[in-house]
Amino acid sequence: MAEKLIFAYSQKGRQAHTLPEAPPVNFGLPERKILRLPEVSESDVVRHYTRLSRQNYGVDNGFYPLGSCTMKYNPKINEQIAAFEEFTGLNPSAPERAAAGLLKILYETEQMLCRIFGYARFTLQPAAGAHGEFTGLLIIRAYHLEHDGGKRRKILIPDAAHGTNPASCTLAGLQAVTIKSRPDGGVDIDELRRHLDDTVAGLMLTNPNTLGLFEKNILAIAELVHNAGGLLYYDGANANATMGLARPADMGFDVCHLNLHKTFATPHGGGGPGSGPVGVTEKLMPYLPRPTIDFNGQEYFLNHDRPKSIGKVHSFYGNIGVILKAYAYLRLQGSAGLKRASELAVLNANYVKARLQKAYAIPYPQICQHEFVISVKEWKKQYGVSAADIAKRLMDYGYHPPTIYFPLNVPECLMIEPTETESKETLDAFCEAMLKIAAEVQSNPELVKSAPHSTIVGRLDEARAVKEPDLNYFAGAEN
Numbered sequence: 279m280a281e282k283l284i285f286a287y288s289q290k291g292r293q294a295h296t297l298p299e300a301p302p303v304n305f306g307l308p309e310r311k312i313l314r315l316p317e318v319s320e321s322d323v324v325r326h327y328t329r330l331s332r333q334n335y336g337v338d339n340g341f342y343p344l345g346s347c348t349m350k351y352n353p354k355i356n357e358q359i360a361a362f363e364e365f366t367g368l369n370p371s372a373p374e375r376a377a378a379g380l381l382k383i384l385y386e387t388e389q390m391l392c393r394i395f396g397y398a399r400f401t402l403q404p405a406a407g408a409h410g411e412f413t414g415l416l417i418i419r420a421y422h423l424e425h426d427g428g429k430r431r432k433i434l435i436p437d438a439a440h441g442t443n444p445a446s447c448t449l450a451g452l453q454a455v456t457i458k459s460r461p462d463g464g465v466d467i468d469e470l471r472r473h474l475d476d477t478v479a480g481l482m483l484t485n486p487n488t489l490g491l492f493e494k495n496i497l498a499i500a501e502l503v504h505n506a507g508g509l510l511y512y513d514g515a516n517a518n519a520t521m522g523l524a525r526p527a528d529m530g531f532d533v534c535h536l537n538l539h540k541t542f543a544t545p546h547g548g549g550g551p552g553s554g555p556v557g558v559t560e561k562l563m564p565y566l567p568r569p570t571i572d573f574n575g576q577e578y579f580l581n582h583d584r585p586k587s588i589g590k591v592h593s594f595y596g597n598i599g600v601i602l603k604a605y606a607y608l609r610l611q612g613s614a615g616l617k618r619a620s621e622l623a624v625l626n627a628n629y630v631k632a633r634l635q636k637a638y639a640i641p642y643p644q645i646c647q648h649e650f651v652i653s654v655k656e657w658k659k660q661y662g663v664s665a666a667d668i669a670k671r672l673m674d675y676g677y678h679p680p681t682i683y684f685p686l687n688v689p690e691c692l693m694i695e696p697t698e699t700e701s702k703e704t705l706d707a708f709c710e711a712m713l714k715i716a717a718e719v720q721s722n723p724e725l726v727k728s729a730p731h732s733t734i735v736g737r738l739d740e741a742r743a744v745k746e747p748d749l750n751y752f753a754g755a756e757n
Contacts, residue, residue, distance in 0.1 A: 333734055335678050337546075341704050345649045345681035345693025346440065346488055348518045348540035353610070356543065356603035365602060370594040374579055381578035384595060385571045387605045388555075394616065395514075395534055396527025397557030401566045402601055403592040407515055410535030410554025411446035411482075413567060416588045417533055417558060418480050418509050419450060420565040424586070430479040430507070436465055438488045438685045440513055452479060459687060463489040463642045465499055474502060480509040485529065486516050486647035488685040488693070490627065500530025509533065509562075517541045518697070519624055519648035522617030532559050542604035553600040567591045622698035623648040626705060630696050633709040637716035641688055649695035651688050654719075658690050661723040665690045668715055670737060671729035675711035 336342070342349035360366075368377060388400045404410040415433065422430040433447045436457045444454035455473060460466045465483070481503045486492045493499065500510055512531035518541045520526075526534045538553035539546040546552070558566060568587040569580035595601075611619065624647050631640060631650045638652040657663045669679030669692065681693040696705055718726050728737065 340676060340678070341696075341700060341708050342678045343680045343694045343696055343708065344678065345490075345651070345695045346515060346684070347546065347681070348516075348537070348648070348695060348697055349546055350518070350540075350543055350697040351699035352543050352545050352603075353607065355610070356606040357545075359606045360599045360602040365598065375577075378578055380595070380598070381571055381580075383605055384598075384601065385573055385578050387601055387608065388571065390605075390608050391536065391555060391557060394521055394525070394613075395517075395536070395557055396525035397534060398560040399563050399566060399570065400555045400557040401570065401591075402553070402555045402596040403567045403590065404535065404554040404556055405592055405597050406552035407513075407535060407537040407540075407554045408442040408446055409552075409591065410537075410556050411442055411511075411513065412449055413554075413556045413588070413591050414511055414533040414535050414558075415446055415450035415452060416591075417556070417562055417565045418511065419452060420586065420588050421509065421562055422479050426476075426507070430477055432473075432478045433511075434470065434473055434478060434481045434508075436483065436487065437687045438463065439482060439484060440488060440515055441684070441686075443482050443513060447482075457481075462644070463487065463491045464493055464495060467495060467499065467502070470499065470502060474506040474508070476507060478503075478506060478508045480511055480532075482511040482513060483531070484513040484516055485526070486519050486649075488516075489642050489651055489688070490516075490519075490646035490649040490693075490695075491642060491644070492519075492647055496529045504530065515540060516648060519620055521620050522613060523620050527557075527559060532562060533557070538600055538604040543607045544600045544603040551597045551600055553597045553604065555596075571595075619698045620648075623696075626696040626698060626700060627694070629702075630694060630705055630709060633706075634694075634712055637713050641691075648697075649693055651685070651691045651693045653688055653691050655690040657719055661719055663719050663723050663726050665692050667726050667729065668692060668719075671715050671718070671726045672711060673730040674732045675714070677708060677711060 337349050337351060365380065368380060374381065384402055388402060391400045392398065401413065404413045418433075419428075422428060431451075431453050432455050433452050434455050434457050435443050435447070436459055438459050444456075447454040457473065458466050458469050464487075470481070481499070483493065483496075483499075485496060503510055509532040510530055512526040512529075512534035514526070514534050514536040517536055521541060534557045535554050536542075536557070538544055538555065539551070544553070556566075564584065564586040565588055566584070567590055568584040569582045570584065572579055572581040608616075627646050627648050627650055631646055634640070634652060635643065639654070639656060641651060641653050654663065654665055654668060665682045669682050672679050679692075680695070683691065684693060685691070696708075715726060730736065
């Protein structure tokens with residue numbers, strides 16, 4: 279029988295031992311065959327994957343002005359902290375005392391979020407922004423089930439809201455009702471009044487909204503909804519414009535979700551992972567997912583004794599890696615740093631808007647918050663150039679395109695969010711590229727309509743790509 283040489287280590291040093299190799303065990307599986315794989319050198323393999331990595335575009339490669347997503351720089355120290363073996367090596371099923379350090383960090387994260395946004399408690403369980411929306415709406419539904427017997431089933435949502443809002447309502451067993459916006463981009467209060475009755479469970483708002491505008495009538499809106507027996511839900515996806523400056527709880531919002539993977543500088547994109555903590559006012563605390571992380575003055579523990587809870591929405595503690603990175607960001611920034619980040623985000627957005635309004639139509643020209651929208655609907659009529667064409671042409675200049683065709687109430691729109699982490703030099707270079715494209719639209723529209731020209735894959739047949747997706751890179755490139 280063949281023998282295997284196994285090296286064991288002892289306190290006295292390195293000693294070699296030989297142990298018999300275990301006989302093969304047949305579990306009734308088909309006989310294994312040796313695959314005749316091609317031999318590839320290590321250098322070729324490294325070059326292959328390095329080349330693929332260079333074909334990806336991310337915030338580490340360049341400017342990423344994706345509106346309403348806050349694609350800001352991710353400090354690498356956050357990655358190092360989240361990769362500590364004390365975290366990555368901790369079994370999720372470890373006893374609470376073995377996870378005491380982690381529970382302390384999670385508890386402190388919650389307390390910091392409570393102070394920043396004004397809430398009594400947070401749950402860190404939700405794994406994404408939409409998951410946070412769903413969790414917050416379940417809390418609203420549970421509250422009304424106890425107090426109104428469940429007849430309140432309608433959630434009012436402005437037409438400029440994020441697209442996940444109505445989807446989350448439906449998933450939570452509630453009915454989404456659209457509220458039209460005023461010409462200036464704010465909520466139409468008269469339209470809101472017409473919908474408020476004893477069937478309304480609440481109002482979902484993003485403030486600042488998807489147009490990048492702060493709702494100046496928010497206190498009056500909150501009073502109207504509360505007087506009608508409803509609750510206010512705060513979509514915190516745009517919190518990068520207000521953290522340290524304004525608290526949603528002070529505006530009258532009863533429930534709030536945050537996107538740690540946006541606002542608090544953790545990697546964002548590619549489908550995750552994310553984290554969408556949900557904060558609530560004191561009257562909604564009983565309905566938070568269980569368990570909560572509590573502190574009795576001596577130790578941190580998981581509190582499962584929550585009879586009114588909506589139940590678990592995520593296994594164990596949530597997406598810990600993302601939360602740890604956000605914790606590091608919070609501790610490094612402090613209250614002054616968070617406020618400064620919001621101020622710079624607003625400043626950068628208004629700077630870019632001021633430069634681009636010389637060539638592009640700005641449907642909402644007032645001072646914006648962290649983002650703004652432009653519309654090329656007139657160019658579509660005059661030159662046949664669409665928002666998608668502008669976005670594709672921008673790729674030729676080396677930039678990731680901004681969000682297009684959203685919000686839905688602005689035709690042929692591009693939504694731009696520069697974030698606070700970009701330098702003036704970067705913003706100026708981006709603006710120069712956009713201004714050059716604006717000139718090309720008028721001098722050579724076909725150049726823009728046929729873009730991109732310098733990317734690895736040219737313009738695809740979008741209708742065919744939807745109906746016949748080809749996931750093979752090389753075959754797709756040929757088409």
